Structure formats: structure tokens, C-alpha cells
Amino acid sequence: MSTTTDTAAARPAASVKKARPGGSSAGAWLLATPLAIVLGIFLVIPILMLVIVSFLDYNSVQILWSFVVQNYIDAVSSSATWETFAVTLKYAVITWAITLFLGFWLSYFLAFEVRGAAWQMGLFLVCSIPFLTSNIIRTISWIPALGRNGIVNSVLLHFHLIHQPLTFLLYSQFAIILAFVHLNTLFMVTPIFNSMMRIDRTLIEAARDNGAGFWQTIVNVILPLSKTGIGIGTIFVITLVMGDFVSVSIMGGGQSASVGIMIQNEMSQLQYPAAAANAVILLAIVLIMVFLILRVVDIRKEL
Amino acid sequence: MNRDRHGKSFYILAALFAAFVLFLYGPIATIVILSFQGPNGGLTFPMRGFSFHWFHALFQQQMVGDFGGAITRSLILAFMVMVANVVISVAGGMAFRRRFAGSTFLFYLVIASLIVPSILVSLGIGLLFSQLGIDPAWYSSAFGAQLTWTIPFGLLIMFAVFNRFNKSWEEAARDLGAGPWRSFTNVILPIILPGVVGIALFGFSLSYDEYPRTMMTAGDSNTLPLEIFAMTANVTTPVIYALGTLTTAFSALIIIVAMTSMAIIRRRRAAKLG
Numbered sequence: 001m002s003t004t005t006d007t008a009a010a011r012p013a014a015s016v017k018k019a020r021p022g023g024s025s026a027g028a029w030l031l032a033t034p035l036a037i038v039l040g041i042f043l044v045i046p047i048l049m050l051v052i053v054s055f056l057d058y059n060s061v062q063i064l065w066s067f068v069v070q071n072y073i074d075a076v077s078s079s080a081t082w083e084t085f086a087v088t089l090k091y092a093v094i095t096w097a098i099t100l101f102l103g104f105w106l107s108y109f110l111a112f113e114v115r116g117a118a119w120q121m122g123l124f125l126v127c128s129i130p131f132l133t134s135n136i137i138r139t140i141s142w143i144p145a146l147g148r149n150g151i152v153n154s155v156l157l158h159f160h161l162i163h164q165p166l167t168f169l170l171y172s173q174f175a176i177i178l179a180f181v182h183l184n185t186l187f188m189v190t191p192i193f194n195s196m197m198r199i200d201r202t203l204i205e206a207a208r209d210n211g212a213g214f215w216q217t218i219v220n221v222i223l224p225l226s227k228t229g230i231g232i233g234t235i236f237v238i239t240l241v242m243g244d245f246v247s248v249s250i251m252g253g254g255q256s257a258s259v260g261i262m263i264q265n266e267m268s269q270l271q272y273p274a275a276a277a278n279a280v281i282l283l284a285i286v287l288i289m290v291f292l293i294l295r296v297v298d299i300r301k302e303l
Numbered sequence: 304m305n306r307d308r309h310g311k312s313f314y315i316l317a318a319l320f321a322a323f324v325l326f327l328y329g330p331i332a333t334i335v336i337l338s339f340q341g342p343n344g345g346l347t348f349p350m351r352g353f354s355f356h357w358f359h360a361l362f363q364q365q366m367v368g369d370f371g372g373a374i375t376r377s378l379i380l381a382f383m384v385m386v387a388n389v390v391i392s393v394a395g396g397m398a399f400r401r402r403f404a405g406s407t408f409l410f411y412l413v414i415a416s417l418i419v420p421s422i423l424v425s426l427g428i429g430l431l432f433s434q435l436g437i438d439p440a441w442y443s444s445a446f447g448a449q450l451t452w453t454i455p456f457g458l459l460i461m462f463a464v465f466n467r468f469n470k471s472w473e474e475a476a477r478d479l480g481a482g483p484w485r486s487f488t489n490v491i492l493p494i495i496l497p498g499v500v501g502i503a504l505f506g507f508s509l510s511y512d513e514y515p516r517t518m519m520t521a522g523d524s525n526t527l528p529l530e531i532f533a534m535t536a537n538v539t540t541p542v543i544y545a546l547g548t549l550t551t552a553f554s555a556l557i558i559i560v561a562m563t564s565m566a567i568i569r570r571r572r573a574a575k576l577g
Contacts, residue, residue: 243420
């Protein structure tokens, strides 16, 4: 059904005068106008503004409209900037590895081990509902578990597994990565689950019939066919972690750095051009990473 | 395939799934319990009595700044974003059913809106407004900033809906003489309604809890997540858990209402068709 209409839409239907489903090109333009306006005003122009301001001078009170590259020189000549970008990248890579592991196996469980569409969708909803609640509250909610007198320490002390409360649990890099995994695994599960649900089940039967074991089926059939979902999930997780400052500032206890926190600090000190320069560098890094991922997977295939 | 017996992998992965669900919901359960701490209780266990002390504290004292104003603004803003998100996403979804000049560019813009780090959107809009000499406010700049986050989700839902949409219904409406508007209201909208409810749910919930894109764009009057984030830095009593419990309960209520209405719509349709 959809294939026939797609081919019809691809070439101008000269002989058919009747309006085709999907509407006319002018109609499509009209329908897309609000979308284009909102994204133009609140995404394209602000990002351009960010790039412009990153090349402007400033003093302690205001932005000065004169072109300088000093903000970039300041940024790349400071070892603190490099360290901050490095640690943020580290968070992103570690979080990516953990969420990929969890996302793949949780999706595999939902798509291939759970039987019946109702169970599959029900359990998927269980994973995705927390996304619609507050990230800040979800991050704070780790404090009673991880604190010095928290649940984890109490249990470990009670069973004499440790003699001193563990102090690395909260306000540490461990806590930051835990929060990232907690908040972002859904972004890995959803696209991978979506990819896996599209895999033709007969392919798996064929693999089994040809003598492929569990792991061979995973590596040779399911993994390649989930590539798009893995790519989309990777883009989500990497970009969310690279730009974060909420989780790092709550879970890091004010001592930890991230690019987001660095930008936020510069903003609170009214150093907007400096913040903009770091923002543009962050944007460039994120876009390069996304570009590299898109070279491996075609996300339009998934829509 | 044997459909009755589960393999070893099922049990291992079921255990992983159960552990993940505990990981996902366990922490929020602990703060719900701890929000009922006695008046002398702290941020961690043990519970020192059971009371509604911290919920009272939330409303009586000025512990959270302008709590009433913040929640009112957040609710109005969430409603505005919900309506705008539905209109823009449904219209956009209809538009993307065919190629038009610039459709690929616009598609990539939507994806960009999703993956550009929120803090950059926030900073960019904040700079734009300040350089234009317009005061940022929750109903203008923050409204637009939040739309850049909710619209991509709305459109992705629309893409999924139209992937499964049978165009012969629409053709039938046209053949019977319905104009574009009539075929939309009488044929397309009823079919895509569960998806539209989903878009409304995403618009409302994501706006209600949005922090990073609102941070630089809300102006002088805070939204609720901004108040909550400010609290995390300087509040050391369970009052913050009480607030967390309340907003999470409210979010859960919204989700339940949306899901129930989706289920009702589907059931009515099934009854009609059956």
C-alpha cells in the first residue's frame, strides 16, 4: 500500500487531477510553516547568535561589539578547559558503554524473550515512564541510597562487608556516572528495541535451523540488524552527557567539572562571549561525533 | 519454536530486567518514603517517626521561595507548550508525508533540535533576547526554548503514526467529496487520535519538568524545576523530598490520565469496527 503511494508521490502525477492523499506541495509548505518558524527563531538564530557572540569582546559589565578571537585563544590555552573537556568525554564514553550493554540486553529481552505484544509493550512502558518525570528529582533520589549514612553503606556495614562507610558513593565520579546511566538508559533501549522489533523472525529461525547457537545468532544476525538503533541511541546518550550540568552539579557535590558546568559558571559571571566560545567548541565536538556515527548508520531508514 | 518453555537466557535476562526496574524505581520509592519523615528526621534513613510535617512545611514557610507562583507558571507554561506542540507536530507530521522543497533540510533541523545540547539552546536564546533588548520571560523565550525540545518528540510520534496509517481511508473520504479540512477532522484525526494524546502528554510532561533549556530563558520569574534545582544547593531537610514526591505524583497522574484516555479511544474504536 505505502509503496504504491510513495512511487506516486515521487513522480508528478500529470494525468491524475484528483488531489492525492498527503496533500499538495503548497499545502505541505503551509503545514510545515509553524514548525519552520519555531525552529528558525528558537534554534537556528540562537545558534548563529552563539557563534557571533563567541567572537565578541566583553568587559565586566557587557558584551562589546568588536570582533576578536581572544575567547577561543583563552579557551584552548587554558589547561583547565582541556581537562574539563577530557573528563566530560570520559563520562560520555563510560556512560555510553554501560547504557549500550544495558540497552542491548534489555531490548533483546523485550523483543525476543518476552512473548506476547501486550507484555512487550507493558514492560517497555515500565522502562520509559520515568522519562516523563523530573530528571532533577530522579537525581536527588539517589542521595538517601548513596550518602555516608545511606542505604548502601548501612547494609554493607550491617553485614560486616566493610568497616568504614564508603565515601566514594556520593559526590564523586561514580555517582555522576550512576546518575547518567539511570537517566539515559531509556534513550538506548527505545531505538534498539524499535530496531529489534523490525527484525524478521524467520531470519532467526533460519539461523537456528542452520545450526547457529545463541551467541552466533546474536553476533551475526541480531547485532547487525540492530545497528541503526544502536547508532541512534549512541547519538542520544553522547549528546545528553556531553551537554549535561544538572547531574554533574548534584551528584558531583560542587567539586566536579563538566563542560556544561564550565559554561554555566561563565554565564553566571556574565562572561557570555567566553561561555559562547566554549559552547561553540562543545557544539563542534558533538557534531563531529554525530557525523561519525551517521557515517556508520542511516537514521532515516528507521523512520 | 517451542512457545511454552523458556531457555536459560530468558531467566538470566529476566533477572537483569528486574534489577534494572529496581534501579529505575528504587530511588524514587525511597524519597517518597522519606518525605513522610518525622519533624526531627534527616535526609537519610532511619525514619524518625511518620508525619506530614514536610508537606506542611512546603506550603507554610517560605522554604522554597515563590513556590506557589512557580508551580502556577509551570502549569500554565506546560499547558501552552502542550497545545502548541500538538498543533505544530500534527501539522508538521502531515506535511512530512510528502516531499516538498526543503523537507530534507527541515527534517535535519528537527533532529538537530533534539541533539544540540540543551545548555547551548538556552544560552543562545538568552543571548538573542538580551542583544535585541527584549526581557526573557517564561511565556516567551522559555516557551520557545521548551518547544525546541518537545517538537522533535511530537514529530517522531507522528512519523510512527503515519507509518501505520492506511491511506485508503483518506482516499475514500476524498472520493466521497470531502475537502481537505473535512477529511482531516472526520477521517484522519479520529484515526491518529491516540498518537495526538501521546504528543500532548510528551509536550506537557517534558515542559513541566524541563530545566536546562529554561535556565537561561525564564527571566526573573522561576518555573518549578528552576526552584527545585535552586533548592538542591541549599535545602538540607526532607522538605525537598516532599516536593519531589508531590511533583512526581502529579507527573504520574498526568501519565495515567493520558494512557487511560488512549486506551478508551482504542477500545471505543474496536467496539465500533467490531
